[in-house]
Amino acid sequence: MASETSMKEPALAAALRDLLGDRLSLSRAVREHHGKDESWHRPALPDMVVFPRTTEEVQQIVRLCAEHDTPITPFGAGTSLEGHVIPARGGVSMDMMQMNAVLEVNAEDLDCRVQPGVTRKQLNEYLRDTGLFFPIDPGADASIGGMTATRASGTNAVRYGTMRENVLALTVVLADGRIIRTAHRARKSSAGYDLTRLFVGSEGTLGIITEISLRLYGIPEAVSAAVVSFPDLEGAVNAVITTIQMGIPVARIELLDEVQMDACNRYSGMDYPVQPTLFLEFHGSEAGVKEQAETVGDICREFGAGDFRWTDRPEERSKLWAARHDAAYAALSLRPGAKAWATDVCVPISRLAECILETKADIAASNMLAPLVGHVGDGNFHLVFVLDPDNPEEVAEANRLNDRLVNRALAMDGTCTGEHGIGTGKMKFLQAEHGEALSVMRDLKKALDPRNLLNPGKIIDL
Numbered sequence: 001m002a003s004e005t006s007m008k009e010p011a012l013a014a015a016l017r018d019l020l021g022d023r024l025s026l027s028r029a030v031r032e033h034h035g036k037d038e039s040w041h042r043p044a045l046p047d048m049v050v051f052p053r054t055t056e057e058v059q060q061i062v063r064l065c066a067e068h069d070t071p072i073t074p075f076g077a078g079t080s081l082e083g084h085v086i087p088a089r090g091g092v093s094m095d096m097m098q099m100n101a102v103l104e105v106n107a108e109d110l111d112c113r114v115q116p117g118v119t120r121k122q123l124n125e126y127l128r129d130t131g132l133f134f135p136i137d138p139g140a141d142a143s144i145g146g147m148t149a150t151r152a153s154g155t156n157a158v159r160y161g162t163m164r165e166n167v168l169a170l171t172v173v174l175a176d177g178r179i180i181r182t183a184h185r186a187r188k189s190s191a192g193y194d195l196t197r198l199f200v201g202s203e204g205t206l207g208i209i210t211e212i213s214l215r216l217y218g219i220p221e222a223v224s225a226a227v228v229s230f231p232d233l234e235g236a237v238n239a240v241i242t243t244i245q246m247g248i249p250v251a252r253i254e255l256l257d258e259v260q261m262d263a264c265n266r267y268s269g270m271d272y273p274v275q276p277t278l279f280l281e282f283h284g285s286e287a288g289v290k291e292q293a294e295t296v297g298d299i300c301r302e303f304g305a306g307d308f309r310w311t312d313r314p315e316e317r318s319k320l321w322a323a324r325h326d327a328a329y330a331a332l333s334l335r336p337g338a339k340a341w342a343t344d345v346c347v348p349i350s351r352l353a354e355c356i357l358e359t360k361a362d363i364a365a366s367n368m369l370a371p372l373v374g375h376v377g378d379g380n381f382h383l384v385f386v387l388d389p390d391n392p393e394e395v396a397e398a399n400r401l402n403d404r405l406v407n408r409a410l411a412m413d414g415t416c417t418g419e420h421g422i423g424t425g426k427m428k429f430l431q432a433e434h435g436e437a438l439s440v441m442r443d444l445k446k447a448l449d450p451r452n453l454l455n456p457g458k459i460i461d462l
Contacts, residue, residue: 011068012048012064012065012067012068012070012092013026013048015064016048016050016061016064016092019057019060019061019064020050020051020052020057020061023050023051023052023053023098024048024049024050024051025048025049025050025051026047026048027049028045030049031045031046031047031048031049031093032045033078034046034049034075034078034085034087034093034095035086035087035093036078036086037078037079037080037081037083037084037085037086038078038079038080038081038140039080039081039082039083039086039341039342039423039425040339040340040341040387040389041082041083041086041423041424041425042086043086044086044087044088044089044090045087045090046073046087046090046091046092046093047070047090047091047092048092048093049075049092049093049094049095050092050093050094050095051095051097051098052094052096052098052099053098053099054099054210055171055173055179055210055211058094058173058208058210059173059177059179060177061092061094062173062174062175062177062208063177065091065092065453066175066176066177066451066453069451069453070091070092070453071087071089071090071091071092071452071453071454071455071456072091072092072093072094072208072453072454072455073085073086073087073088073091073092073093073094073204073455074094074096074145074149074204074208074209074455075093075094075095075096075097076096076097076116076117076142076143076145076146076149077097077119077140077141077142077143077146079138079140079141079142079146080146080150080420080421080423081342081420081421081423081425082417082420082421082422082423082424082425082426083423083424083425083458084146084149084150084203084204084421084423084455084458085146086423086424088424088456088457088458089456089457091453094208096115096116096117096143096145096210097117097143098117099115099116099117099145099210100115100117100118100119100122101114101115101118102114102115102118102122102123102126103115103211105126105127105130105132105216106185107130107131107132107216109185110132110215110216110217110218111168111185111213111214111215111216112127112134112213112214112216113169113211113212113213113214114144114211114212114214115145115210115211115212116143116144116145116146116148116209116210116211116212117143117144117145118143118144118145119141119142119143119144120134120136120137120138120141120142120144120147121141123144123214127216131218131219132216132217132218132219133216133217133218133219134166134214134216134217135156135159135160135166135217136152136153136154136156136157136160136162136163136166137154137155137156138152138153138154138419139154139155139324139325140325144212144214145209145212147163148163148167148170148199148200148209148212149199149200149201149202149203149204149209150163150201150203150419150420150421151163151164151200151201151419151421152419153375153378153380153418153419154375154419155252155254155281155321155324155375156251156252157375157377157378157380157419158244158250158251158252158253158375158377158378159249159250159251159252159283160217160251162419163200163201164197164200164201165215166214166215167196167200167212167213167214167215168183168185168187168196168213168214168215169181169182169183169184169185169196169212169213170182170183170195170196170199170200170209170211170212170213171209171210171211171212172199172206172207172208172209172210173207173208173210174206174207174448174449175207175448175449175450175451175453175454179210180195180207182195182196182198182199183195183196183213185213198444201421202459203421203422203423203455203458203459204454204455204458205445205449205454205455205456205458205459205460206444206445206448206449206454207448207454208454220251220283220284220289221284221285221286222282222283222284222285222286222288222289222312223251223281223282223283223289223312223314223317224281224282224289224290224293224310224311224312225279225280225281225282225310225311225312225316225317225320225321226278226279226280226281226282226293226296226297226308226309226310226311227272227277227278227279227280227308227309227320228277228278228280228297228300228305228306228307228308228309229261229272229273229275229276229277229278229305229306230275230276230277230278230300230303230304230305230306231275231276231304232276232304233255233257233276233353233356233357233360234353234357235276235303235304235305236255236276236277236278236303236305237255237352237353237356237357237376238303238353239278239296239299239300239302239303239305240253240255240278240349240352240376240377241349241350241352241353242299242302242303243296243299243377244349244377245349246295246299248292248295248296249283249284249292250280250281250282250292250296250377251281251282251283252279252280252281252321252377253278253279253280253281253375253376253377254278254279254280254324254373254374254375254376255276255277255278255356255372255373255374255376255381256276256277256279256324256327256371256372256373257276257360257371257372257373258274258275258276259331259334259369259370259371259372260327260330260331260371260372260373260384261273261274261275261276261277262274262334263327263330263331263333263334263371264323264324264326264327264330266330266333266334267323267326267329267330267333268319268322268323268326268330270323272309273306275306278300278305279320279321279324280293280296281317281321282296293308293310324373327371327373327384328340328342328384331369331371331384331386332386334369334371334386335369335386337388338369338386338387338388339386339387339388339389340384340385340386341384341385341387341389341398341402342382342383342384342385342420343382343383343385343402343405343406343420343425344380344381344382344383344417344418344419344420345380345381345405345406345408345409345414345415345416345417345418346378346379346380346381346409346414346415346417346418346419347379347409347412347413347414347415348379348412348413348414349378349379351379351412351413351414352376352379352381354412355381355408355409355412355414356372356374356381358408359372359383359404359405359408360372362401362404362405363383363401366397366401367397368385368386368387368394368397368398368401369385369386369387370383370384370385370386370398370401371383371384371386375418375419378418379414379418380418380419381418382420383401383402383405385398385401385402406426406429407432410429410432410433415433416429416430416432416433422458422459423458423459424457424458427458427459427460427461430459438460441459441460442460442462445459445460445462446462
């Protein structure tokens with residue numbers, strides 16, 4: 001990763017090279033890779049990229065950057081969707097992916113401690129022989145550090161919660177170089193402010209996360225998946241609402257509209273009806289899974305569903321969920337050469353049908369291609385605008401529809417993002433969502449990062 005430039009290195013680069021050797025890069029190709037994520041937002045190049053391996057190295061990098069008044073933007077797997085890892089003001093991109101060790105597993109206590117560059121698939125592969133697993137699944141093979149920083153969730157959140165519920169403690173390097181541990185391994189504590197929850201979802205703006213303690217779960221005895229189609233969206237969403245209100249502990253319940261199902265059939269080689277469709281998964285004992293599935297089947301039939309297509313074979317379940325996770329790529333395949341602008345909102349479950357149907361009416365009245373998918377068991381759904389980012393009319397229309405979507409969700413006492421996070425893409429909605437609480441967030445940012453060096457220009461604009 002040595003530099004490809006013949007320019008004389010500035011003082012900061014020289015100091016970082018003394019610390020890291022060839023784990024500092026000034027290469028344009030490396031900088032370009034770290035100047036973008038999977039969002040539609042315009043890239044921005046960092047001045048240099050560093051690859052730390054320990055908490056102490058992160059501490060030294062932060063102190064050097066502070067001495068030279070240089071911004072730092074943490075970077076994980078690069079799968080964020082709202083511009084979180086784009087270094088909007090240049091400076092140093094800190095790639096955390098060489099900090100990829102599983103540090104300890106406490107099987108008896110159902111917890112583990114990892115470095116931030118460990119990915120969710122890597123962790124579950126490591127845990128495979130313990131009978132345990134980590135359930136948070138945002139789709140992409142994201143890093144645990146990035147998932148923590150964005151308060152990620154995903155398809156399993158309806159049963160297992162989000163990163164907020166599953167992070168037990170953190171090690172964090174603050175903007176002044178202090179290293180703090182936010183909690184111990186006890187499952188509950190009343191000792192002081194809950195700093196763990198403060199940093200979960202902070203998107204690298206308050207501190208740099210270098211270790212994460214996580215809650216683990218036993219691999220269920222039985223797992224069964226099903227696909228069921230509905231003649232209309234209203235029936236599908238109402239079946240979800242009834243399932244949740246009855247307290248059925250479904251593990252996953254995903255909605256794909258007819259546009260997305262058409263895309264998935266083509267992209268993933270499936271043959272499901274081109275109708276609004278639910279993907280479901282049930283975890284538990286053999287008897288429990290059977291009872292859950294039968295009950296949900298009865299509910300779906302009450303709302304006009306067709307026949308269930310069941311499978312408990314691991315390879316078939318994997319194919320099903322791979323198709324769901326590839327939904328964005330499938331949507332892009334409907335318009336080769338286009339880009340995806342993914343957005344999400346979350347509303348109380350009782351308002352979900354209303355929110356989705358009004359959103360679909362907006363899309364129908366527009367010229368935009370925008371498939372709808374959602375983790376609807378907790379009121380969260382996504383649109384994927386498939387557009388040409390160089391066409392100002394398309395970008396303006398996507399902005400208009402996105403504004404209407406977010407304002408609709410806020411009017412229903414929802415949120416502008418259920419899991420994508422704020423980054424730069426949704427900063428403009430925070431005042432409407434949080435009101436005076438936004439000034440408290442600004443005060444926290446100023447207190448912990450008074451010089452605005454940690455991922456500046458994200459969440460809070462100082």
